[in-house]
Amino acid sequence: MNVAVTSDVIARLHEESLRAHPEECCGILIGNENRIEEVIPAANVAPEPTRHFEIDPATLLAAHRAARQGAGREGAGKVMGYYHSHPVGRPVPSATDCEHSTGDLRVWAIIADGQVAFWRDTGNGFSPLTCHIVGSVARNDLNPNGHPKVHPNASPE
Numbered sequence: 001m002n003v004a005v006t007s008d009v010i011a012r013l014h015e016e017s018l019r020a021h022p023e024e025c026c027g028i029l030i031g032n033e034n035r036i037e038e039v040i041p042a043a044n045v046a047p048e049p050t051r052h053f054e055i056d057p058a059t060l061l062a063a064h065r066a067a068r069q070g071a072g073r074e075g076a077g078k079v080m081g082y083y084h085s086h087p088v089g090r091p092v093p094s095a096t097d098c099e100h101s102t103g104d105l106r107v108w109a110i111i112a113d114g115q116v117a118f119w120r121d122t123g124n125g126f127s128p129l130t131c132h133i134v135g136s137v138a139r140n141d142l143n144p145n146g147h148p149k150v151h152p153n154a155s156p157e
């Protein structure tokens, strides 16, 4: 299984993660087919935002409404999934994340340790997705230490 993600989205996810630190950032992934093209940041309304995330329900509702209203129109994005960061740890679903797995097959992007990893919510937890970076120049796809910003289970196109 794989997913295409624009380099702008990858850059944005890293920015959001850094901006929210030491709290978890969270938000919505917008796109079409298997391509993620846009990010909608949301407030993390969890009681303990340094340890958990909960996407502001108003933002989520608005994103779904916008997707419904745009349905069928060219360029209108669908809600492809969600993202959040792990200020401590690795870009893999935590035990809490797995408890929230619903099997809706949406994409979960997790940003941690300077990397982004993509997963699909299969209902029994998450399965890893291979990420293909598309769109503009990939010059931002390396950290200052030269390591790729995308998790090793992902491969640039």
Ligand SMILES: [Zn+2]
Residues within 6 Å of the ligand: 084, 085, 086, 093, 094, 097, 110
């Ligand atoms: Zn998590």
